[in-house]
Amino acid sequence: MAVTHYNVAVVGATGAVGRTMLDILETRRFPIAEIKALASARSAGKKVLFAGSILDVQETTPEAFEGIDIALFSAGASVSKKFAPIAAEAGAVVIDNTSQFRRDDDIPLVVPEVNRADIFKHNGIIANPNCSTIQMLVALDPIRKAAGIERLVISTYQAVSGAGASAMEEARLQCQATIEGKTVQPSIFPHPIAFNVLPHIDVFQDNGYTKEEMKMVWETRKIFGEPNLRVSATCVRVPVLTGHSEAVNVETRDKIEASKVRELLEKTPGVTVVDDPANLQYPMPMNAAGTDPVYVGRIREDLSHDKALNLWIVSDNLRKGAALNAVQIAEEWIKGE
Amino acid sequence: MAVTHYNVAVVGATGAVGRTMLDILETRRFPIAEIKALASARSAGKKVLFAGSILDVQETTPEAFEGIDIALFSAGASVSKKFAPIAAEAGAVVIDNTSQFRRDDDIPLVVPEVNRADIFKHNGIIANPNCSTIQMLVALDPIRKAAGIERLVISTYQAVSGAGASAMEEARLQCQATIEGKTVQPSIFPHPIAFNVLPHIDVFQDNGYTKEEMKMVWETRKIFGEPNLRVSATCVRVPVLTGHSEAVNVETRDKIEASKVRELLEKTPGVTVVDDPANLQYPMPMNAAGTDPVYVGRIREDLSHDKALNLWIVSDNLRKGAALNAVQIAEEWIKGE
Numbered sequence: 001m002a003v004t005h006y007n008v009a010v011v012g013a014t015g016a017v018g019r020t021m022l023d024i025l026e027t028r029r030f031p032i033a034e035i036k037a038l039a040s041a042r043s044a045g046k047k048v049l050f051a052g053s054i055l056d057v058q059e060t061t062p063e064a065f066e067g068i069d070i071a072l073f074s075a076g077a078s079v080s081k082k083f084a085p086i087a088a089e090a091g092a093v094v095i096d097n098t099s100q101f102r103r104d105d106d107i108p109l110v111v112p113e114v115n116r117a118d119i120f121k122h123n124g125i126i127a128n129p130n131c132s133t134i135q136m137l138v139a140l141d142p143i144r145k146a147a148g149i150e151r152l153v154i155s156t157y158q159a160v161s162g163a164g165a166s167a168m169e170e171a172r173l174q175c176q177a178t179i180e181g182k183t184v185q186p187s188i189f190p191h192p193i194a195f196n197v198l199p200h201i202d203v204f205q206d207n208g209y210t211k212e213e214m215k216m217v218w219e220t221r222k223i224f225g226e227p228n229l230r231v232s233a234t235c236v237r238v239p240v241l242t243g244h245s246e247a248v249n250v251e252t253r254d255k256i257e258a259s260k261v262r263e264l265l266e267k268t269p270g271v272t273v274v275d276d277p278a279n280l281q282y283p284m285p286m287n288a289a290g291t292d293p294v295y296v297g298r299i300r301e302d303l304s305h306d307k308a309l310n311l312w313i314v315s316d317n318l319r320k321g322a323a324l325n326a327v328q329i330a331e332e333w334i335k336g337e
Numbered sequence: 338m339a340v341t342h343y344n345v346a347v348v349g350a351t352g353a354v355g356r357t358m359l360d361i362l363e364t365r366r367f368p369i370a371e372i373k374a375l376a377s378a379r380s381a382g383k384k385v386l387f388a389g390s391i392l393d394v395q396e397t398t399p400e401a402f403e404g405i406d407i408a409l410f411s412a413g414a415s416v417s418k419k420f421a422p423i424a425a426e427a428g429a430v431v432i433d434n435t436s437q438f439r440r441d442d443d444i445p446l447v448v449p450e451v452n453r454a455d456i457f458k459h460n461g462i463i464a465n466p467n468c469s470t471i472q473m474l475v476a477l478d479p480i481r482k483a484a485g486i487e488r489l490v491i492s493t494y495q496a497v498s499g500a501g502a503s504a505m506e507e508a509r510l511q512c513q514a515t516i517e518g519k520t521v522q523p524s525i526f527p528h529p530i531a532f533n534v535l536p537h538i539d540v541f542q543d544n545g546y547t548k549e550e551m552k553m554v555w556e557t558r559k560i561f562g563e564p565n566l567r568v569s570a571t572c573v574r575v576p577v578l579t580g581h582s583e584a585v586n587v588e589t590r591d592k593i594e595a596s597k598v599r600e601l602l603e604k605t606p607g608v609t610v611v612d613d614p615a616n617l618q619y620p621m622p623m624n625a626a627g628t629d630p631v632y633v634g635r636i637r638e639d640l641s642h643d644k645a646l647n648l649w650i651v652s653d654n655l656r657k658g659a660a661l662n663a664v665q666i667a668e669e670w671i672k673g674e
Contacts, residue, residue, distance in 0.1 A: 232639045234647055
């Protein structure tokens with residue numbers, strides 16, 4: 001059978017997520033006719049690798065989207081705001097990894113394992129959810145289907161790569177400097193991240209929550225299609241390079257045992273259960289980085305509530321939290337409804 | 338007025354907490370007649386500093402407690418189990434920083450700001466609570482008194498120094514090695530802690546919770562005198578040297594506004610409110626390390642529950658979490674009822 005091949009553009013190809021998108025398109029053998037690496041004028045002329053070839057990075061211009069079938073955007077909300085409608089107008093399906101369109105009613109926000117059908121409701125743009133939301137929902141959806149979810153209380157332990165490649169470099173250099181007893185001047189983060197934790201990701205909102213915390217509320221409701229779901233989040237940056245971790249307290253509508261949750265998650269696509277305390281096995285960012293699954297462990301019934309559970313959820317924020325989920329949306333889109 | 342002076346022994350004087358005890362006894366000008374630095378046979382002969390003098394570390398033996406008025410123990414539960422009753426029998430008041438006696442009904446477990454009166458119920462031994470519990474209760478007690486507490490959902494971000502001085506060294510060396518691209522062999526922790534987080538502190542219990550998590554349940558109930566208080570904890574080690582952080586979701590009996598909580602905490606002894614998101618000010622372990630207060634910030638009403646709040650609580654685990662609280666118990670004890 002003939003396989004259709006697609007012209008694909010990656011916007012933000014020199015960033016941490018953009019490079020991971022190229023890597024994932026290659027390793028998953030996405031059916032590509034032609035690939036285009038786009039970035040800011042400043043990055044134009046750089047080279048990136050794809051499938052053994054060197055791609056010249058081009059400036060993102062309206063003309064760059066001519067003939068493109070699928071455009072994966074991860075170059076910041078302002079770039080998406082300007083160019084995603086242009087790309088869609090030119091006939092591309094845009095899969096946008098920024099927060100620009102996620103809350104728009106007419107733009108689907110998709111985690112393929114959860115709401116695949118929403119992909120086909122798009123008008124040219126499909127939004128890729130926030131990293132911390134994606135991994136949580138992959139793990140929670142089977143519980144929601146089995147027992148309903150009443151309320152979530154979330155604390156995150158988020159890696160610096162969520163803030164981009166330069167944030168990773170800042171964290172590395174700061175750790176080195178701190179060990180050598182030198183003073184550390186932060187530039188990407190508002191405070192030093194080496195040997196420190198920051199209860200602050202993205203900008204503060206008027207209600208005292210950060211935008212990252214509110215994304216977990218808004219996006220969880222939209223993807224689950226439960227506009228009144230009760231969600232409370234505290235989002236924290238930790239000195240980890242890649243791999244977000246989350247302590248999630250899940251209050252369910254119906255009682256569900258930890259053993260049943262473990263059993264459900266063990267057969268959930270995209271999830272790997274790592275839950276063997278006797279052998280000191282539980283999910284850790286160290287093991288998740290560079291891999292695709294959402295890892296779930298520390299699955300236990302909440303001693304303080306007769307219909308609640310505690311879970312520990314870890315995944316690579318650049319892969320399932322960003323690039324992989326975007327490519328999976330593209331894969332499902334080309335498969336069709 | 339004549340001031341009584343006391344013969345004080347510090348057991349575990351070469352450890353991270355023991356050294357901090359000596360430092361705090363000195364800087365708070367505890368009325369000391371004679372001070373004795375005790376440790377294991379292995380550490381005997383080492384030197385520690387106290388008030389400009391060098392103390393010879395002696396082996397902990399039954400005879401070492403003769404004439405001692407106050408014995409501060411922080412050398413592990415097995416040392417306390419063996420020697421605390423001997424010290425008490427010899428006439429000393431033991432203030433024990435280990436978990437050995439904390440759950441014993443006839444041994445008070447004290448955070449002076451919360452349950453000072455319990456100090457005077459002792460039969461020779463007073464237990465110092467776990468680090469993560471102490472800082473949380475200092476911050477929660479005013480809320481409990483004003484509005485009652487129904488339930489706590491806690492996620493911790495705990496520093497490596499909670500596992501001792503050698504754990505701090507392991508974390509430093511591992512970070513250095515990781516930056517240099519070398520392989521890291523953990524020894525104190527079961528897995529590498531550099532650029533990683535471990536959802537595992539102290540040993541796993543049969544119920545799937547760790548002992549550290551259960552300590553937060555047991556000790557909170559005992560200190561607050563509320564044996565049925567509902568508490569759920571996830572305790573996590575992060576690559577921070579000193580300073581524990583906690584994301585705490587507090588469900589209250591009566592509705593209490595965030596502004597009221599802020600006002601209450603601003604006048605609570607031992608608490609410093611750092612809660613100015615507009616100027617990116619919130620508690621961080623980096624700033625808490627080496628200082629005495631319990632820092633509270635990110636004070637906000639829970640959007641998912643009409644009688645709940647979210648707090649972010651940070652303190653130096655070696656000081657208020659251990660050595661300072663122990664010395665404060667001694668200070669209150671000598672003041673009398």
